Amino acid sequence: MKIRYGNECAKNFQILKYGERIYVDGIYITLYPAGHILGSAQVLLEKQGYKVLVTGDFKTIPDATAQKFELIKTNTLITEATFGLPIFCHPDPSEEIKKIITSLKENPESNYLIGVYSLGKAQRVINMLRILGYTNEIYIHGSIKKINQYYSNKKINLGRYTQVDKDNIKLLKGQIILAPPSAIKDVWSRKINNKVIGLASGWMAIKQRAKQKLIELPIILSDHADWNELTKTIKSTEAEKVLITHGQEDCLKYWCKKNNINADALANKNKEL
Amino acid sequence: MKKFANLLEQLLFTYSTNRKIEILATYLKGLDYKEKGITIAVMTGNLNFKNIKRSNILNIIKSKLDWYLFEQSYDYVGDLAETIALIWPSNGSSKQKDLNKIIYDLKNSKSINNTIVAYLNSFSSKERWAFIKFILGGLRIGFSTSLVKKSLAKYGNKELYKIENIWNGLEYPYENLFLWLENKGSYPTIDASKTFNSFMLATSFDEELIEDVKSSDDYYFEYKWDGIRVQLVAKNGSTTIFSRSGEDISNSFPEIKINCTELLVLDGEMLVGQNCLPLPFNQLQKRINKKKPSKKLLSELPAFVKVYDILYCSGKDIRNRTLYDRRKKLEEWFLNNSNTNLDISELINFKTDNELKKIYQKFSYIEGIMIKKKISFYLNGRKKGYWFKWKKDPKYIDTILMYAQRGHGKRSSFYSDYTLGIWSKNKVIPIAKAYSGYTDDELNKIDRFIRKNTIAKYGPVREVRKLLVIELAFDSAQISSRHKSGIALRFPRVSRIRWDKPVNDVQSIEEIKKELSIYHS
Known part of the structure; x- marks a missing residue:
């Protein structure tokens, strides 16, 4: 958090390990891995035996750069719903990353500028490229560097990476370059020659969206649960009540009702109160 | 279907026009004649399945999927083919590669909905996306018919106008076209009454020549009308209107009709206004791309054509006659035929720059002056030295x-x-x-x-x-x-x-x- 938001982003810091229970104002709090990015957590709140689980951003599929999602049974579940529509069924992540390597082999003169969130996505993409046997230097935008260092310290294999600067930017040829989505179409990237622009995001599943953004190589790779993961998780937590927030609430709510689970959108609930 | 789906996706994510043309031209090389024809027909909206309507697809969805979830998803995605590609539960990869076989199956199906469902089940998501576009038409991938023509020209290393000249007379499966493109057959002959002929285009006028032009008697002067260039092709009571790029825009201008038996081809400028008095371009814009103009619009902004050239007269191709002769023919035609939506583009005279200024000031809808050599033949494309446009100073x-x-x-x-x-x-x-x-x-x-x-x-x-x-x-x-x-x-x-x-x-x-x-x- 300090790397991302600065040293003064909170007044006090207290480290809480996964699975360690603390007692605050009459409520027990426990954190469990959410599988979203390194260190992401679900929060379990308990009072007099009644459990409320807040998933936060999560995904259940394997990711070598994040702790594995842990399934927790609960009475009330507050779930995210970024991809809460049945059209979202994320493809095999490894096949998506292979697209970059294959395309680069076909166009060895081109630079592959791939948009990735600096925190989490960038490191996951680098790590996956390494797992797939890509050993070349990977070039990164400055905003990714500190987080990379953090991940490297946590023994996550990122291989060799170099920050793009004003000296090397014009010389790049046949390289993979990672930058936050806002930078791929900006002044910063202008000096990169002969580039193919990609974007690694769950939203790339929708072709028309990728086209609107003028993306040439859409990589469908998400750190959020897709429709199947969402519905499976809701079922498996055995929650009798589900509150849905952050994304596409309506379809999930409809699905819950169809499956005899009491559900509502969190925002609407607040409005009613 | 997989190969075709890959092509569509590649074209969708390619933003350079030249690159798009290259991709299609290269793709065509790897196909047999039937597949080439099918590809071209699909890309230009000329492959139609009369037994498949949008409602078929929606009925399939209603019977196989949850309608609420589908509606929400469709609303979110905004594209039917893409929604079905993503929401359909199975994720196979079809062994059926042959588009020809797919077409045969669909056209001869006794239960079309079942056939479609079977295909949807056998396809991967990307194939489903391409398949729905394939059967419903309307690809929406940013690849126009004019790009297809350019790709064909590139594929066969032929001049573009040669393809444009016959395009509207060609039909699926386009075998004669490909034989010619590959130098294995002769230039396809087509029925001229359905065909667009390339326009003769003007080059910019070099103002240093103005004194020469004014003092000689070798040129015609006309207004440069501020409308859209059209070609009217009429025969046996039917009239087709082609736009500058050779697109058939007859539906947008139903009031333009010429009654003649033998082939007549006229060249002119489409304008709107009552009694052939042109209104500014922004008024014409209200009619462009309206496939079915309302009665109200038709009466408020009637279209007419200022005609300035004639390419075919009484079934005869007169493009190889001089403009002087063609103009005579055109005037003759207007003497013998009355048509409320056609008007001859009048010749003008100006001897001094002042007169020219007066002309400009009088009509805001004139873009400038056309200067045409009387001895010019009607030539394809932009040939230097015959027709000039002299635009008003900005x-x-x-x-x-x-x-x-x-x-x-x-x-x-x-x-x-x-x-x-x-x-x-x-x-x-x-x-x-x-x-x-x-x-x-x-x-x-x-x-x-x-x-x-x-x-x-x-x-x-x-x-x-x-x-x-x-x-x-x-x-x-x-x-x-x-x-x-x-x-x-x-x-x-x-x-x-x-x-x-x-x-x-x-x-x-x-x-x-x-x-x-x-x-x-």
Whole structure:
């Protein structure tokens, strides 16, 4: 958090390990891995035996750069719903990353500028490229560097990476370059020659969206649960009540009702109160 | 289907026109004749399954999927093929590669919905996406028919006009076309009554020649009408209207009809207005691309054509006769036929520049003067030395940069599209948008200015501090109720960047209207 938001982003810091229970104002709090990015957590709140689980951003599929999602049974579940529509069924992540390597082999003169969130996505993409046997230097935008260092310290294999600067930017040829989505179409990237622009995001599943953004190589790779993961998780937590927030609430709510689970959108609930 | 789906996806994510053309041309090389024909037919919207309607697909969805979830998803995605591609539960990869077999199955199916379902089940998501587009038509991948023609020209290393000239007479499966493109067959012959003929185009007039032109008797002078170029092809009571690119736009202009038995082909300018009196271009715009104009629109803005050339007369191709002869034929035709929606484009005379100015001032809907050599044949394309366009001098106006947006393609990292404004009391109101006219160097400088002076962002649009004066050039100004400023500028482009000029020196809308009022009288 300090790397991302600065040293003064909170007044006090207290480290809480996964699975360690603390007692605050009459409520027990426990954190469990959410599988979203390194260190992401679900929060379990308990009072007099009644459990409320807040998933936060999560995904259940394997990711070598994040702790594995842990399934927790609960009475009330507050779930995210970024991809809460049945059209979202994320493809095999490894096949998506292979697209970059294959395309680069076909166009060895081109630079592959791939948009990735600096925190989490960038490191996951680098790590996956390494797992797939890509050993070349990977070039990164400055905003990714500190987080990379953090991940490297946590023994996550990122291989060799170099920050793009004003000296090397014009010389790049046949390289993979990672930058936050806002930078791929900006002044910063202008000096990169002969580039193919990609974007690694769950939203790339929708072709028309990728086209609107003028993306040439859409990589469908998400750190959020897709429709199947969402519905499976809701079922498996055995929650009798589900509150849905952050994304596409309506379809999930409809699905819950169809499956005899009491559900509502969190925002609407607040409005009613 | 997999190969075809890959092609569609590749084209969708390619933004350079040249690259798109290359991709299709290369793709065609790997196909047999049947597949080539199918590909071209699909890409140009000429492959139709009469037994498959949109309602078939929707009924399938209703019976196989949850309708609420589908509706929500469709609403979110906005594209039917893509929604079905993503929401359909199975994810196979079909072994059925042969498009020909798929077409056969679909056309001969006794239970079409079951056949479609079987295919949807066997396909991967990407194949389903392509399949739905394939059977419903309307690809929506940003690949126009004119790009297909260009790809074919590239594929066969032929001149584009040769393809354009026969295109509308060609039919699926296009075997004669491909045989010719591959130098294995002769140039396809087609029924001329259905065919678009390439236009003869004018080059810019070099003003140094004006004295020569004025003193000799070798030229015709005509108004350069501010409408859209059309070709009228009529035979046996039916009339087809082709646009500049050879697209059939007959449906948009149902009032243009010529009754003749033998083939007649006329060249002219489509305009709107009562009694063949042209209205400004922005009025014509209300009719363009309206596939089914309403009765109200037809009576308010009737279309007519100012005809200036004749290519076929009484079934005979007269393009190899001189303009002098053709003009005689045209005048003769107008003497013998009356048609309320056709008017001959009159010849004009001017001896002095003053007379020319008077002509300009009289009609705001004239773009300039056409100068045509009397001995010119009707030639394909833009040949130098026969037809000239002499555009009016542009007008200029100082404006203030208000908003900017990034461009496309090469300009996608530059703020190249501008909204420009002028004073109205103490506020700046928009008057025009401009996307061109600057040099690369100027674009660079404006881009830097915009990034430094952004005060707000609205999605892709940046609002900038009102500090920079840009001089716009434009062809004409018209009263418009659709614009906030009340006037619409025709073809505005950046002429100069006035780094030196303070924004307070920019004129107000009231002053500008007064200045421009001359063109409306």
